[in-house]
Every structure is written in C-alpha cells, then in structure tokens.
Amino acid sequence: MVKRLVTKARLRAIAPWVALSLVFVSTSVLIGLLAFVNDSQRVTIGAHAATVSPTFDGHATVDLGAVLPRLRLASTDPFGLGVNIDVQETNAANLTDLINRDALIAAQPEGEIARIQQAVQEMAVDDALAGAGSGLLVTVVVATLWAMIGYRRRRELWHLVHRHERRVEHRAIVVLVAMLITIASIFGPGRMRRIEAPPTEWTPLAKLLPELDLDARLQGVEVASGFSTTGGVGVIKTAVETYQRSTRFYGQLTDKVGGVSSQIHQPSKDETVAIQVNDRHDNIGMDPFAAAVAKAAGAKLLIDAGDDTSSGQEWELFSINSLRQHFKDFKVVAVAGNHDAGGHVKDAMRKSGFTVLDSKPVEVDGIRFLGDSDPTKTGLGSADQPGDETVDHQSKRLADIACSQPDDKRISTMVVHDPASFTATAERGCATLLLSGHLHRQVGPETKVVDGRPVTTYTNGTTGGAAYAFALGYTLRRPGEVTLITYLKGQPVGLQTVTAELTGDVTVGAYTPLSS
Secondary structure (H helix, E strand, O other): OHHHHHHHHHHHHHHHHHHHHHHHHHHHHHHHHHHHHOOOEEEEEOOEEEEEEEEOOOEEEEEOOOOOOOEEEEOOOHHHOEEEEEEEEEOOOOHHHHHHHHHHHHOOOHHHHHHHHHHHHHHHHHHHHHHHHHHHHHHHHHHHHHHHHHHHHHHHHHHHHHHOHHHHHHHHHHHHHHHHHHHHHHHHHHHHOOOOOOOOOEEEHHHHOOOOOOOHHHHOEEEEOOHHHHOOHHHHHHHHHHHHHHHHHHHHHHHOHHHHHHHOOOOOOOEEEEEEEOOOOOOHHHHHHHHHHHHHHOOOEEEEOOOOOOOOOHHHHHHHHHHHHHOOOOEEEEOOOHHHOOOHHHHHHHHOOOEEOOOOOEEEOOEEEEEOOOOOEOOOOOOOEOOOOOHHHHHHHHHHHHHOOOHHHOEEEEEOOOHHHHHHHHHHOOEEEEEEOOOOOOEEEEEEEEOOEEEEEEEOOOOOOOOOOOOOOOOOOOOEEEEEEEEEOOEEEEEEEEEEOOOOOEEEOOOEEOOO
C-alpha cells in the first residue's frame, strides 16, 4: 500500500513536468515546421537573383520565368526535402548571353548547389530557433496559468467538469461542428470550382531531345510541359549543347592531369605546397583542373591573387562559391583584384572562410603573409577608376609595413594583384617572395639579392585563360596557368607551373628552386 501511494505521489509530482515538456516539444515542432515550409530566402545563384523556398516534394525545381520552361531534378535528401528556386533578374544583355552563361555555370554546379544547401540550412536553423522560442513562451504561459489557478481551484474545476460531463460533451460537439463548417466555408468552394489550369506534366529531357547523348546528370532532368517547352526546344537544345561542350573540354582537361602527375614535384615530409590562382574572371570551368593539380602536388594551401570576377557584381559570386567548393579542405589566402572592386567579392571571400589580406601581416600554415587588395576599380569593359589610393601609394605603404618587421618576423610572401603594388617592397628587399597576377601572362621568377638577402618576384599568368575581362566559356581563350609554390619551414624554396593549353593538353614546367 505504501509503495502504491509513493508511486502515485511521484506520478502526480512529475505529471506537470511531463505535460509541460510535451507542450514545449509539440509547439516547437509545429511552429518551426510551419515556418520552414512557408519560408524563403533571396540569394544570388549563378548569374541571377533568386528566391529559394524549401518543399517536401522530393525535387529541386527551377522556375526560369514565363519564357523558359521550368526544370526539376529528383532530390536525394531525406524526408522528401526539396527546394523551389524562383529565378529572377539578371544583368545579361540578351537571351542568348543569358542561356550560354547559365549553361556554362551549370557545367560546374558544385558551388551553386552548396550555396542553395546553405540557404536551406540557414532557414531550417532560424525556423527551428523560432519554433523553440515560441514553444518556450507557450510553456511559460501554461506553467504560469497552472500555478496561478492553484491546486484547490484545479480540483474544483475538475469536479465541476465531471458533474456537467454531459453538458460539456454537447458543447464540445457544437464547437466541433462550428469548426468544421468554418473550415468547409474556407476550403470547400475552392475545391468544388473547376480547375482551369491542369496539373503540371513533366517530360524527361532525354525524351525532349532524343538526338542528344545526355550524361548521367542530365538524364535525371525533367522539363515542365507547356508553351515555353514546345515553343523553346531550340533554346533548350542550344543550352544543353553549350553545357556539353563545356563539360567535355574541361572534363578532359582535368582527366589529363593524372597523366602528367609524375612530372609534378612532390614535397618532402617537412615541405608545404601552395597553389596560386588569379585572373579567373568568372571561368569556373578551370576550378576542377586547378583542384586536380593541387591534389597531384599534395597542396594544402590556396593563394588567390585576385580578379576572380569581371566586374565585382553580386551576380558573379558564383565564382567565389565555386572556388570555395573545389578547395573546401584548403586554407585560402586571398586578395581582390581591380575587377573585384565594390565589396561584394571580399565579403563573399570572408564568408567563405578565406583569409583576405588587408595590409596586416598574418601567419597561415607557418607562412608569414602580407598583402592587400587592388585599390583600382575596373568594371566589365569600363576604364579604370581611382580608389582610396593609387597603386604607387599602396606599393610604398606596403613596403613601409614589410620593412618595419623584425628579422624573426620577416615577410615570407607578399600577395598583391598588380605587380606594381610590390615594386617598392622588392626594391627594398623586405620580403622573400612577391606574388601577383593582373598581366594575364607569366613574368619571372626573377631573383635579386638585396642587402644580402634573396628576393624573388613572380607573376602568374591567367588561370581562367582570360584574353579579356570575362573568361567564362566552353573553351579557353588563352592558356590557363596555375603555379605550385613549395615552402620549407615557412620559407619559399621552389616554383612550378602547370598550364592548360588551348588544344586541351596539359604541360608541366620545370621545378625551379629558389635561393634561401
């Protein structure tokens, strides 16, 4: 008897806590889930502004507007989680440029896929927190009311309910009927009206374009049937062919890295390898090639010397997204070039975890860096505009900083975009290796001895194969180059170039030791 009373007492004591826990969990889940399925986030994807909304239809659906058809691809995420991408404005001059640009970006989609996943994850976290906050609020209100009523009043209400049990049942029935009538009045007429627009029918891309040999990725793409599909088969075919030419050229280029890997210098146990890229000018097609070279060389550090974009606009952030995704396991040291001006590129770099040099010495992987982004502002096809300082002033300012460092903290590597920005530092001999881009051609390595110390200057050619400011295309306009830099105990000891030729071949330059 005593044990039974103790058990009942314990149950009576923990029952409110169990009830409050259920209130918290159920309210949090319900409100969080409702918020998530109705949430959206405006982001930049590819060359467009777009609105991303989560769904549970098991597909990633892309709505390209009234002219082009909707596309969808089955999602592999759990619980049938999908996403709807409402593609909106772009700065493309015409439809042809837009289609070509989108097709080329789609050929290397890893960066944009990661950005969409990030947007969905951010919404899920925000909505979960909102649901938990609402659940906590409701729980506190319920607990407060429970305490305010008190034990005696609760017992009185309990007995009152039992004495009028029948009346309560009748009232409950009346309330239930009223709720059903209200729901029917809201949803009923809409369900009874004739549906003017039939449900969307989806056609596999392979069926729409049977004459094309589609890869595994395109085999899963479906196109919404309708006017924009039937009237735009030629447009879709052009986009697919552009996509195929891009994936074929850059895919074969990347595959050929394995054939020349024996020519690439391999680091010793104590050596560290960095890979330098610059002047990509939106050509994300070269990113898998650069990543394959880095892997073959055992590189762990990426040095980005700027001009990842053509005009520094927000729509070009796909270039930074791609670089981050292909080098996601790397530490990245970066500066922005004259074509990256405006703040969007540097902000995206920082959000991606890059170490963006800003005139302060910093140590990464045991290597002491100094550098800064280019002060000049240059748009796509526009003339240079002065920034906060001239290149000459930046060169002298960086030299003053480098030369003020004590001997035990000498700058190992200076990174700038324009080689004119490291001229003063090189002349004064205050850094061991000075790296740049900007010229779209290789210059150096050239080593001089200043005050008894070797100083090497080097300009890497364009990684994107850029002849002009915009390099995104299904082939290269000029050879694309990356440079491997070998370090020993934080000091540079060797350089080696790897070049993607216009023919699709890969050539490896001789390993050049550097004086220490």
